[in-house]
Amino acid sequence: MIKRIIAVTVAAGFLGVSGFSQANPLKASGAGEVTKTAQLPQPKKVKPRPCYRHTSETKPTKRQCLKIYKAKRKRDSMKFPPNPTKADVAKRVPDWRGFVRLGRCEQPGYSKYGDGVNWSHSGPTWGGGLGIYKSTWYTARSPYKLWSGDKWETILVGDAIRDRFGITAWGAHRCFYG
Numbered sequence: 001m002i003k004r005i006i007a008v009t010v011a012a013g014f015l016g017v018s019g020f021s022q023a024n025p026l027k028a029s030g031a032g033e034v035t036k037t038a039q040l041p042q043p044k045k046v047k048p049r050p051c052y053r054h055t056s057e058t059k060p061t062k063r064q065c066l067k068i069y070k071a072k073r074k075r076d077s078m079k080f081p082p083n084p085t086k087a088d089v090a091k092r093v094p095d096w097r098g099f100v101r102l103g104r105c106e107q108p109g110y111s112k113y114g115d116g117v118n119w120s121h122s123g124p125t126w127g128g129g130l131g132i133y134k135s136t137w138y139t140a141r142s143p144y145k146l147w148s149g150d151k152w153e154t155i156l157v158g159d160a161i162r163d164r165f166g167i168t169a170w171g172a173h174r175c176f177y178g
Helices: 064-077 085-090 096-106 134-139 151-165 171-176
Strands: 003-009 026-030 032-041
Touching: 085 151, 096 151, 096 171, 134 151
Parallel strands: none
Antiparallel strands: 003 032, 026 032
């Protein structure tokens, strides 16, 4: 326990200095000064709670939460995350809907996404929902399989191509803006 001495200067007549004894916790130190030895309250021990991302049923440890947090930060910093989702693409490409419009002009058709773009289309030298030329796909340095048919992967590659060559890399670039 931590003990601290708190010194209080008090006029001798105010507390009746003559009434101090050994049993009294107040002690006269002379010249009208009174000191009291007091114990400070100990801080309350806080039980570890799960981080805000977890429910109380899962009760992960702090180490587990930190591991999840670091993995999420690493994924967020990647240009081409593995198995991208709509949320991943929306963070990296705020105007991703423009690529869907571009895809409707370049490769109209049906897909599992129901947006009017044939994302899995492939030809001898070009393919994907955005009609990306084979060598242009490789210049984006994407780890994704060529024309994988995944909408979100194709949009991330399309954004990398737009960053390097501009939106005019597509013949139907006017569709991008609506």
